[in-house]
Amino acid sequence: MRAAPDGSLPLRQSVTNLRTDRQTCRESAFPVTVHPVPAEWSARAHVDAEGRAEKYRRSIEETEAFWREESGRIDWIRPWTRLSRCSFDEADFGIEWFGDGTLNVSANCLDRHLAEHGETTAIIWEGDDPARRRQITYRELHEDVCRMANVLRQLGARRGDRVTIYLPMIPEAAVAMLACARIGAIHSVVFGGFSPEALAGRIQDCDSRLVVTADAGMRGGKAVPLKANVDAALEHCPGVEAVLVVRHADNGAAMREGRDHWWDERRAAASADCPPEEMGAEDPLFILYTSGSTGKPKGVLHTSGGYLTWAAMTHHYVFDYRPGEVYWCAADIGWVTGHSYVVYGPLANRATVVMFEGVPNYPDFSRFWEIVDRYQVNVFYGAPTALRALMREGDEWVSRTSRKSLRLLGSVGEPINPEAWEWYWRVVGEGRCPIVDTWWQTETGGIMITPLPGAVDLKPGSATLPMFGVVPRLVDAEGKVLEGAAEGNLCIAQSWPGQMRTVWGDHARFFQTYFSTYKGLYFTGDGCRRDEDGYYWITGRVDDVINVSGHRMGTAEIESALVAHCKVAEAAVVGMPHDIKGQGIYAYVTTNAGVEPDEALRRELVAWVRSEIGPIATPDVIHFAPGLPKTRSGKIMRRILRKIAENDTSNLGDTSTLADPSVVDHLVTTRAV
Ligand code: PRX
Numbered sequence: 001m002r003a004a005p006d007g008s009l010p011l012r013q014s015v016t017n018l019r020t021d022r023q024t025c026r027e028s029a030f031p032v033t034v035h036p037v038p039a040e041w042s043a044r045a046h047v048d049a050e051g052r053a054e055k056y057r058r059s060i061e062e063t064e065a066f067w068r069e070e071s072g073r074i075d076w077i078r079p080w081t082r083l084s085r086c087s088f089d090e091a092d093f094g095i096e097w098f099g100d101g102t103l104n105v106s107a108n109c110l111d112r113h114l115a116e117h118g119e120t121t122a123i124i125w126e127g128d129d130p131a132r133r134r135q136i137t138y139r140e141l142h143e144d145v146c147r148m149a150n151v152l153r154q155l156g157a158r159r160g161d162r163v164t165i166y167l168p169m170i171p172e173a174a175v176a177m178l179a180c181a182r183i184g185a186i187h188s189v190v191f192g193g194f195s196p197e198a199l200a201g202r203i204q205d206c207d208s209r210l211v212v213t214a215d216a217g218m219r220g221g222k223a224v225p226l227k228a229n230v231d232a233a234l235e236h237c238p239g240v241e242a243v244l245v246v247r248h249a250d251n252g253a254a255m256r257e258g259r260d261h262w263w264d265e266r267r268a269a270a271s272a273d274c275p276p277e278e279m280g281a282e283d284p285l286f287i288l289y290t291s292g293s294t295g296k297p298k299g300v301l302h303t304s305g306g307y308l309t310w311a312a313m314t315h316h317y318v319f320d321y322r323p324g325e326v327y328w329c330a331a332d333i334g335w336v337t338g339h340s341y342v343v344y345g346p347l348a349n350r351a352t353v354v355m356f357e358g359v360p361n362y363p364d365f366s367r368f369w370e371i372v373d374r375y376q377v378n379v380f381y382g383a384p385t386a387l388r389a390l391m392r393e394g395d396e397w398v399s400r401t402s403r404k405s406l407r408l409l410g411s412v413g414e415p416i417n418p419e420a421w422e423w424y425w426r427v428v429g430e431g432r433c434p435i436v437d438t439w440w441q442t443e444t445g446g447i448m449i450t451p452l453p454g455a456v457d458l459k460p461g462s463a464t465l466p467m468f469g470v471v472p473r474l475v476d477a478e479g480k481v482l483e484g485a486a487e488g489n490l491c492i493a494q495s496w497p498g499q500m501r502t503v504w505g506d507h508a509r510f511f512q513t514y515f516s517t518y519k520g521l522y523f524t525g526d527g528c529r530r531d532e533d534g535y536y537w538i539t540g541r542v543d544d545v546i547n548v549s550g551h552r553m554g555t556a557e558i559e560s561a562l563v564a565h566c567k568v569a570e571a572a573v574v575g576m577p578h579d580i581k582g583q584g585i586y587a588y589v590t591t592n593a594g595v596e597p598d599e600a601l602r603r604e605l606v607a608w609v610r611s612e613i614g615p616i617a618t619p620d621v622i623h624f625a626p627g628l629p630k631t632r633s634g635k636i637m638r639r640i641l642r643k644i645a646e647n648d649t650s651n652l653g654d655t656s657t658l659a660d661p662s663v664v665d666h667l668v669t670t671r672a673v
């Protein structure tokens with residue numbers, strides 16, 4: 001393994017676009033209380049404090065022996081002999097783990113459990129409609145995966161081909177992912193909330209030949225017309241040869257002869273025998289699109305052996321999981337959390353997984369906790385945004401349920417403010433359940449900074465300590481590595497098996513985005529504080545990425561959607577603090593000459609962005625501005641726009657370099673909310 005850099009190396013690229021004016025819910029006045037690990041947690045845990053420290057030490061100092069052991073939780077067809085070849089330097093840049101090993105990911109999630117545990121429930125599904133429920137054993141899941149794998153082959157999918165999956169949270173989503181893994185096809189799951197335009201872009205970028213979708217998905221009693229969205233997207237995707245459609249809502253979706261196929265009809269005729277392909281550890285498993293500071297979303301590529309090892313290992317330790325327990329991750333499979341902690345990690349560990357199609361407030365605000373009681377859920381893993389929304393509705397919705405089965409609670413996707421943490425702890429967990437605040441990213445494949453429940457004292461709002469094999473570094477804007485208690489930009493100094501391997505179709509962009517800012521380090525894009533106990537506190541993104549309800553979005557994407565509207569001349573989008581969503585979307589818009597901005601245009605632009613990207617990108621504020629604050633060289637000063645959006649206009653900093661400083665006064669006086 002490479003040694004960590006000392007930080008004295010020169011910077012490769014200017015980092016002046018990175019934020020230094022962070023304001024997040026971390027700056028809450030809530031006092032920090034420490035929750036020490038009770039003896040009963042450490043007694044039942046896979047590792048206690050000592051065990052954790054020893055494993056962490058081994059992961060860094062005896063790397064090969066450590067990974068030999070941990071990768072042993074995976075069944076290899078041909079065991080690896082070469083641990084890793086990783087470099088974050090431009091000259092010999094590359095990431096490879098377990099390179100000469102072979103395996104099949106679906107066989108690890110299914111086949112190996114069958115002999116003794118085939119009748120164990122793999123998926124407990126609860127529909128948006130509480131009356132719709134299904135339970136699927138490992139044997140049944142295996143059969144369906146084999147059938148779908150055979151159908152995908154009949155429709156032309158081969159090893160290495162890309163298959164786009166655009167499905168609601170139904171068991172067929174896991175079936176489709178595992179069916180791809182079985183035949184070596186690369187899946188690209190697109191969140192069902194994305195618009196036809198966003199879907200088309202993702203299909204085109206990776207040249208998918210096949211799409212798996214459903215007639216519709218259900219959310220909060222309303223149908224989301226997925227098949228109609230696919231039809232609209234495919235107008236722009238001539239490369240797609242076939243669409244496999246799961247019948248779910250029976251909404252009479254139109255089918256195109258020769259291209260579209262009902263899954264239930266093909267399933268009835270398909271064989272349940274499909275031997276798994278032997279795949280190399282570094283063969284691609286999936287692509288998942290995620291937003292960055294610039295340009296269109298990137299296709300993050302994860303491969304097979306390292307990713308599965310990381311997903312399974314982290315699921316095992318972080319949730320302290322033991323087979324037989326009921327485990328529920330409330331994330332959608334359209335996001336990386338759904339990949340690693342609804343499907344791959346838990347199924348590799350033979351978990352019984354709850355899968356929920358609906359939303360936390362339908363039919364009412366008790367829904368989550370009723371599901372917990374109904375299935376006796378032991379582990380619940382969800383996003384702060386949902387907790388904040390539920391917290392606002394009052395404790396009664398929670399307290400009228402039992403929740404006695406709960407043993408552990410998790411949080412993911414965005415900073416959890418201490419108020420929400422304490423509510424989760426006190427009201428949901430009744431002071432019994434450890435809370436694991438897990439920091440990670442699409443790019444990291446799995447959890448990176450997190451408490452281990454039997455080992456790490458908890459501090460509300462802190463993701464606490466690094467996972468085994470993770471070496472965090474905090475650096476200042478000049479790239480100097482900071483020691484001890486400090487605040488800076490969060491980097492990771494050496495590779496770990498779950499790390500992304502490339503940006504699909506653009507390896508140079510992979511290097512440029514993550515490794516060129518600070519030489520020899522992976523730059524996460526997050527700001528972070530380390531306290532005197534070595535605990536990490538994520539303070540939010542320092543680049544032009546915003547996190548709305550745990551959904552990651554590039555401000556550039558929303559800006560390009562806005563300027564694509566015929567009445568818009570220019571747009572600048574920034575995040576604003578939002579009580580429930582964490583961050584909201586604040587858009588400054590300059591209209592074309594002769595266009596009078598009014599309420600009707602505001603509504604039109606909001607609807608436009610929703611149709612271009614999807615409802616998750618709905619702007620919270622549209623601020624019509626005759627001009628934007630620009631430097632004389634024409635660069636928009638986002639720092640000022642952020643301050644105005646945050647309603648922090650008392651100290652706008654130096655505005656003397658602006659071409660026209662009066663623009664700022666105008667924006668301040670016309671601020672909408
Ligand atoms: O800013 C961090 C935030 O979410 C970003 C990653 O988003 P995404 O790739 O969509 O993955 C989300 C699910 C892992 C990070 O750069 N983030 C994620 N988890 C946390 C977090 N911020 C604070 N605390 C967390 N626990």
